[in-house]
Amino acid sequence: MTDLATEYLGLRLKSPIVASAGPLTGDVRSIVELERAGVAAVVLPSLFEEQIEHETAEVERLYTLHNDSFGEAVSFLPEVGVDDDCVSAYVSHIERVKEQVDVPVIASLNGTNIGGWLRYAQVLEDAGADAIELNLYSVAADPHIRGAEIEAEHLELVAVLAGEVRIPIAVKISPSYSSVASFVVGLEAAGAGGVVMFNRFYLPDLDLETLEVRPRLALSNSGDVQLPLRWAGILREHLTMSIACSSGVHSGFDVAKLVLAGADVAMTTSALLRHGADHVATIEQQLRSWMSDHDYASVTEMRGAVSRAGAADPAAYERANYIGNLAAYTNSFRGADSIGPARGTARPA
């Protein structure tokens, strides 16, 4: 019998299959169905600070006064109540989910200022969440703010929260940092228990009739798994904290790839929206059958077996195969006078 057990954020999970934040995890009945289908943990949809109507003006004022350093600002935080409708609905969702299922429940938070992050992280912890996922979803659209400033601010935020909250913290990031590797290593140094790679950016579209800019949400496909796969493979040897991969996990084969690259868990939303909560059982079955066909007895044994450090061709995770890949594709279109990389121009790293 294959052993699917894994560890994530210090929590013992029965398998690496986790339901990421999305509509299904916002509904208690769907979470019960996910657990029945075998999910190992659930991440609740994010509590978005913008949704919370009644900002505590006092907190804002204090943070404006003391925003030189988040660390110093913490000591000025006033007591917070759970008096906002949005927050209390989230808290009661955590409580109801915790009553109904045994799998770990990870709350998710998307904040806009340090006061809000801290305030609500503590509320989620008190509500019984087993861990918190910080959803660092923001678009760096201000050309006057340098990337390094944004990254330093995010790292300081994580350090402050990790110092204040007792439950483990995972940080969910986008792939848009100038150096994903350096930023993720910084997250571990700041006290994060894990990283979730990656959130999907939902992009605007233009309606050519009305000339309105409209967001359009597109679900992922299995091929999208290659992005987190690359970063799990590259980062595994540099991290002791947990790695969760999100984006493009549609089958047990996707889970197998991510675990081999170095992930501790693989998270899925789009596939569950397409096929329903029961699809978790299919993913698990596919993972088990791949493992037994390839003589892997446990997920622990698989984890990182083909990470950058373990792969036969470590450079394949980086740029080196760039030319080779282009050449392989271009050759089928090649005429006598064509330019572009030809087969055989790829060099080993």
Ligand SMILES: Cc1cc2nc3c(=O)[nH]c(=O)nc-3n(C[C@H](O)[C@H](O)[C@H](O)COP(=O)(O)O)c2cc1C
């Ligand atoms: C309808 C929908 C709602 C989502 N809501 C959240 C959310 O509240 N917080 C969050 O961090 N991610 C949210 N996500 C992102 C997913 O958790 C996940 O990271 C992303 O969809 C990539 O995974 P997938 O390829 O399995 O869909 C949402 C995704 C979808 C499709």
